[in-house]
Amino acid sequence: VSAVSAQRAGAAVGVPVAELETPALVVDLDVLERNLARVASYADEHGLALYPHAKTHKTVEIARKQLDAGAGGLTVAKSEEAAIFARELGVPLVLHYPIVGAEKVERGAEIAGEVPLTVAVDSLEAAEPLAAGLRRRGVVAEALVELDVGLGRTGVATPEDAVELAAGIDALEGGLSLAGLSVYPGHLRHGGSADPGAGIGRVGERLTETIERFDRAGLRRERVSGGSTATLFASHRTPVTEIRPGNYALLDRAEGRGDFTLADCALRVQATVVSTSLPGRFVIDAGAKTLSDAAPPAGLDGYGFIVGRDDLALAALSEEHGHGEALAGAAGVEVGDRLEVVPNHACTCVNLHDRIYGARGGVVEVEMPVIARGMVR
Amino acid sequence: VSAVSAQRAGAAVGVPVAELETPALVVDLDVLERNLARVASYADEHGLALYPHAKTHKTVEIARKQLDAGAGGLTVAKSEEAAIFARELGVPLVLHYPIVGAEKVERGAEIAGEVPLTVAVDSLEAAEPLAAGLRRRGVVAEALVELDVGLGRTGVATPEDAVELAAGIDALEGGLSLAGLSVYPGHLRHGGSADPGAGIGRVGERLTETIERFDRAGLRRERVSGGSTATLFASHRTPVTEIRPGNYALLDRAEGRGDFTLADCALRVQATVVSTSLPGRFVIDAGAKTLSDAAPPAGLDGYGFIVGRDDLALAALSEEHGHGEALAGAAGVEVGDRLEVVPNHACTCVNLHDRIYGARGGVVEVEMPVIARGMVR
Numbered sequence: 001v002s003a004v005s006a007q008r009a010g011a012a013v014g015v016p017v018a019e020l021e022t023p024a025l026v027v028d029l030d031v032l033e034r035n036l037a038r039v040a041s042y043a044d045e046h047g048l049a050l051y052p053h054a055k056t057h058k059t060v061e062i063a064r065k066q067l068d069a070g071a072g073g074l075t076v077a078k079s080e081e082a083a084i085f086a087r088e089l090g091v092p093l094v095l096h097y098p099i100v101g102a103e104k105v106e107r108g109a110e111i112a113g114e115v116p117l118t119v120a121v122d123s124l125e126a127a128e129p130l131a132a133g134l135r136r137r138g139v140v141a142e143a144l145v146e147l148d149v150g151l152g153r154t155g156v157a158t159p160e161d162a163v164e165l166a167a168g169i170d171a172l173e174g175g176l177s178l179a180g181l182s183v184y185p186g187h188l189r190h191g192g193s194a195d196p197g198a199g200i201g202r203v204g205e206r207l208t209e210t211i212e213r214f215d216r217a218g219l220r221r222e223r224v225s226g227g228s229t230a231t232l233f234a235s236h237r238t239p240v241t242e243i244r245p246g247n248y249a250l251l252d253r254a255e256g257r258g259d260f261t262l263a264d265c266a267l268r269v270q271a272t273v274v275s276t277s278l279p280g281r282f283v284i285d286a287g288a289k290t291l292s293d294a295a296p297p298a299g300l301d302g303y304g305f306i307v308g309r310d311d312l313a314l315a316a317l318s319e320e321h322g323h324g325e326a327l328a329g330a331a332g333v334e335v336g337d338r339l340e341v342v343p344n345h346a347c348t349c350v351n352l353h354d355r356i357y358g359a360r361g362g363v364v365e366v367e368m369p370v371i372a373r374g375m376v377r
Numbered sequence: 378v379s380a381v382s383a384q385r386a387g388a389a390v391g392v393p394v395a396e397l398e399t400p401a402l403v404v405d406l407d408v409l410e411r412n413l414a415r416v417a418s419y420a421d422e423h424g425l426a427l428y429p430h431a432k433t434h435k436t437v438e439i440a441r442k443q444l445d446a447g448a449g450g451l452t453v454a455k456s457e458e459a460a461i462f463a464r465e466l467g468v469p470l471v472l473h474y475p476i477v478g479a480e481k482v483e484r485g486a487e488i489a490g491e492v493p494l495t496v497a498v499d500s501l502e503a504a505e506p507l508a509a510g511l512r513r514r515g516v517v518a519e520a521l522v523e524l525d526v527g528l529g530r531t532g533v534a535t536p537e538d539a540v541e542l543a544a545g546i547d548a549l550e551g552g553l554s555l556a557g558l559s560v561y562p563g564h565l566r567h568g569g570s571a572d573p574g575a576g577i578g579r580v581g582e583r584l585t586e587t588i589e590r591f592d593r594a595g596l597r598r599e600r601v602s603g604g605s606t607a608t609l610f611a612s613h614r615t616p617v618t619e620i621r622p623g624n625y626a627l628l629d630r631a632e633g634r635g636d637f638t639l640a641d642c643a644l645r646v647q648a649t650v651v652s653t654s655l656p657g658r659f660v661i662d663a664g665a666k667t668l669s670d671a672a673p674p675a676g677l678d679g680y681g682f683i684v685g686r687d688d689l690a691l692a693a694l695s696e697e698h699g700h701g702e703a704l705a706g707a708a709g710v711e712v713g714d715r716l717e718v719v720p721n722h723a724c725t726c727v728n729l730h731d732r733i734y735g736a737r738g739g740v741v742e743v744e745m746p747v748i749a750r751g752m753v754r
Contacts, residue, residue: 021480021754055696077697097697098651100662100713103398122654125712146654153698154652154660161654186695274475275531277499277523277538283531285477289728290753294670318563319432319724320454320474321530335502336477347696351666352728354751374731376667377398 012357012364018338020364022272023286025353027368029360031266032249033065039232039248040069046236051075051094053227053246056347058372059356060088062249067091073116075227075244079107080375082117088371092116094144094225094244096182098126098154104377105133112139118223120182122146122154124168131175143169144182144225147210149203151187159210166219180223180241181210189230190258191299196231203231204238211239229255252346253305254297262305265342267349267356269304271322273337282333284314284322286341292352293317294345304341314341389734389741395715397741399649400663402730404745406737408643409626410442416609416625417446423613428452428471430604430623433724435749436733437465439626444468450493452604452621456484457752459494465748469493471521471602471621473559475503475531481754482510489516495600497559499523499531501545508552520546521559521602524587526580528564536587543596557600557618558587566607567635568676573608580608581615588616606632629723630682631674639682642719644726644733646681648699650714659710661691661699663718669729670694671722681718691718 017026043050052066053075063074063085073092076082082095093115099108111117112134121127121143134141145166148155156162162181169178183206188199207224214221226240229247247255250267271286291304304314304322311330316323322341326333343349350356351373358366394403413429420427429443430452440451440462450469453459459472470492476485488494489511498504498520511518522543525532533539539558546555560583565576584601591598603617606624624632627644648663668681680699681691688707693700699718703710720726727733728750735743 021478023753097662098660098712100649100651101398122652123712126651148655152655152658153695153700154654156654157656272477274477274503275499277531277533278525278529279534281529283475285474288669288671288725292665292670293672293725294665295672318530319728323530335475335500348665348670351696352751353753374729376400376730 010367012367015364017270017357017359017362017364020270020357022270022338023290024270024357025350025355026268026270026357026359027250027266028268029358029365031264032062035248035251035264035266036066036069039245040071042233043243044070048235048240049242051242051244052249053244054081054085054372056246056249057350057356058370059368060371061358061366061368063089066249075246078375078377079104079111080377081372082111083107084372084375086111086114090115092118094118094120096120096227096244098122099130100126105130108141109133109137109139112141113137117141118144118179120144120146121165121169121176122156124165127169127176128172131172134175135173140175140177142179142223143176144180144223145169146182147206149183149185149206150199151184153186155183159206159213162210163213163217163219166214167217170219178220180221180225181207181214182225183207184227185231186228188228189254189298191297196258197234200231200234200237207239230258233259247346250346250350252349253300253342253344256342262342267343267346268307269341269343269349271339271341273333273335273339276333276335280326282324282326284324284339285320286322287320288317289319289352291317291322291341291343292345292348294343294348297344304343307340307342309339312339387744389744392741394647394734394736394739394741397647397734399647399715400667401647401734402727402732403645403647403734403736404627404643405645406735406742408641409439412625412628412641412643413443413446416622417448419610420620421447425612425617426619428619428621429626430621431458431462431749433623433626434727434733435747436745437748438735438743438745440466443626452623455752455754456481456488457754458749459488460484461749461752463488463491467492469495471495473497473621475499476507477503482507485518486510486514486516489518490514494518495521495556497521497523498542498546498553499533501542504546504553505549508549511552512550517552517554519556519600520553521557521600522546523559524583526560526562526583527576528561530563532560536583536590539587540590540594540596543591544594547596555597557598557602558584558591559602560584561604562608563605565605566631566675568674573635574611577608577611577614584616607635610636624723627723627727629726630677630719630721633719639719644720644723645684646718646720646726648716648718650710650712650716653710653712657703659701659703661701661716662697663699664697665694666696666729668694668699668718668720669722669725671720671725674721681720684717684719686716689716
């Protein structure tokens with residue numbers, strides 16, 4: 001059956017977005033480039049190095065645009081993502097995830113032999129075998145000690161713990177070169193109880209205290225890395241020297257507020273109404289396997305924003321069905337109608353797809369393979 | 378960087394599951410085959426045709442096991458899934474999703490020329506162009522009129538509507554051949570307010586009423602298709618002639634109860650503890666991009682069941698982090714420990730991966746490419 005081969009590379013270039021078979025993941029390149037330029041300009045203005053997190057888009061094409069806009073390298077979460085971007089782009093990489101396990105140590109060392117590699121570390125248990133693996137290959141990676149600042153995920157618990165771990169890394173016999181600190185203030189989100197503006201002050205205080213302790217102990221900390229799109233434009237209020245936002249490139253319902261708006265959401269899912277058989281309801285061909293089943297962001301309901309249709313809600317998702325509801329006074333919805341959806345979470349949405357269509361002025365300009373999709377290790 | 382090529386096909390055959398690089402998706406083949414045999418035996422005992430829904434596993438290998446166990450064909454949700462299974466296995470397919478759009482009509486017609494194709498229909502707006510497309514190719518697909526029985530998703534609202542649509546399909550000039558009815562009682566789930574056992578009686582009554590109306594109108598209804606794993610073993614209490622469960626093959630936290638138990642959950646994610654830096658917490662390398670961010674099933678908390686460790690909970694997921702909590706009195710968890718996780722939802726979990734490792738007695742026997750993953754159209 002040749003119907004599958006209709007997915008051949010490049011077939012959609014020049015096709016109007018409105019004519020793409022649905023569901024289709026489309027990035028508006030003008031909006032994307034505006035987002036990239038805005039953040040690059042902010043980073044430049046405040047003298048911050050920019051390492052965009054490639055987990056959001058997982059494409060070479062968008063990564064290249066980020067580098068062209070002034071990024072000094074890329075951030076990745078998995079060693080296989082790192083391997084792909086090292087091979088494809090050969091730029092400095094920040095692997096901001098604990099590297100645990102013999103295969104990952106080996107892969108990390110291999111990558112460190114190809115490009116300048118920085119790793120985040122929150123335990124000596126992980127740091128020691130990694131350093132040994134790097135030494136075996138005769139390569140070095142820079143290490144950032146990760147400090148938890150409130151999210152409660154990875155990162156050591158206290159400034160004292162950070163100093164202890166940094167000293168431990170310093171005492172290793174090569175492989176890892178202590179370069180500083182890293183934080184991820186992912187607990188500060190718009191729409192929730194933890195206001196990003198108020199919370200970032202406490203993050204800054206925590207970092208300042210840790211830096212002072214590093215200095216007293218004579219530990220290197222020329223790099224201080226911050227992350228997160230929600231607090232991006234407050235980065236200069238903290239003592240970070242570099243940032244690694246990811247979501248800012250595409251944006252979504254969760255992050256398209258605060259300093260951003262829905263108009264900045266470059267990623268849209270083109271969908272088609274496939275059923276209107278029940279009163280007040282409709283179904284689109286974009287469910288959890290197209291949008292991801294990311295929960296509604298704090299303060300919002302539903303599983304996607306239907307662009308230009310405030311009279312419609314996406315109330316729930318099955319695997320392949322988006323469950324639509326027509327609100328009071330809604331205009332009609334008919335089988336075959338096309339709708340455009342901003343997903344709750346761009347990063348998990350992209351991760352479900354093999355390609356993103358890059359469009360300008362409503363016409364596909366480029367197909368971007370989600371090359372690092374499926375790189376779970 | 379050659380580290381990526383470590384994913385070469387077949388490299389894991391013969392490797393102990395405990396030595397697979399994590400995260401890794403593993404199916405216990407003995408458990409899988411027991412599930413398949415049990416359901417095939419039930420269907421056989423009650424004279425029900427079995428069309429397992431391939432969306433759960435999206436692999437040729439598991440589909441073949443289902444066919445070998447006695448399935449008459451497969452169910453799929455997307456036209457691209459249908460194209461793949463038609464090409465790979467050449468068996469009868471039930472495309473249980475509204476076919477809307479010129480490309481999908483074309484693909485459907487192409488598939489109907491390759492294998493016996495059945496489609497579910499809930500509107501004449503979708504049925505008419507589909508029938509025309511089938512006629513253009515000189516092929517025929519059987520049509521099942523979908524009736525909503527309480528989920529509120531697709532399917533016509535009432536028995537009267539079902540008769541009207543069936544008559545409309547019958548009046549078309551070929552392409553679609555009316556064969557009967559279809560329902561999906563997906564609102565009946567364990568752990569929620571709608572008890573499957575009590576609810577299935579009402580589904581049966583609704584179907585009986587519709588069948589009687591079909592008979593009075595002289596409409597064909599030799600096939601009556603039911604679905605859903607939660608109500609699987611009550612199918613014979615309703616007037617269905619065939620069933621199309623999907624989840625029963627792998628099972629998960631949502632469906633591994635009621636008639637099934639967690640011991641029947643064939644799908645497990647092998648994960649590694651990568652951080653224990655915060656008191657009472659730990660992080661595993663399986664987050665929403667590995668397990669899917671499927672919400673906790675009704676009546677349960679958390680994002681996965683950690684096998685054999687009732688003292689540990691998987692409280693939340695980031696994209697690549699599983700946020701673990703050690704409950705009161707928990708035994709230790711150390712960086713590098715391996716844990717085995719039963720996901721909340723097998724179908725959305727599998728859909729994130731490129732391969733499933735099929736293991737027997739703790740050793741990988743086969744790598745199964747998730748061949749229909751990414752077939753969103």
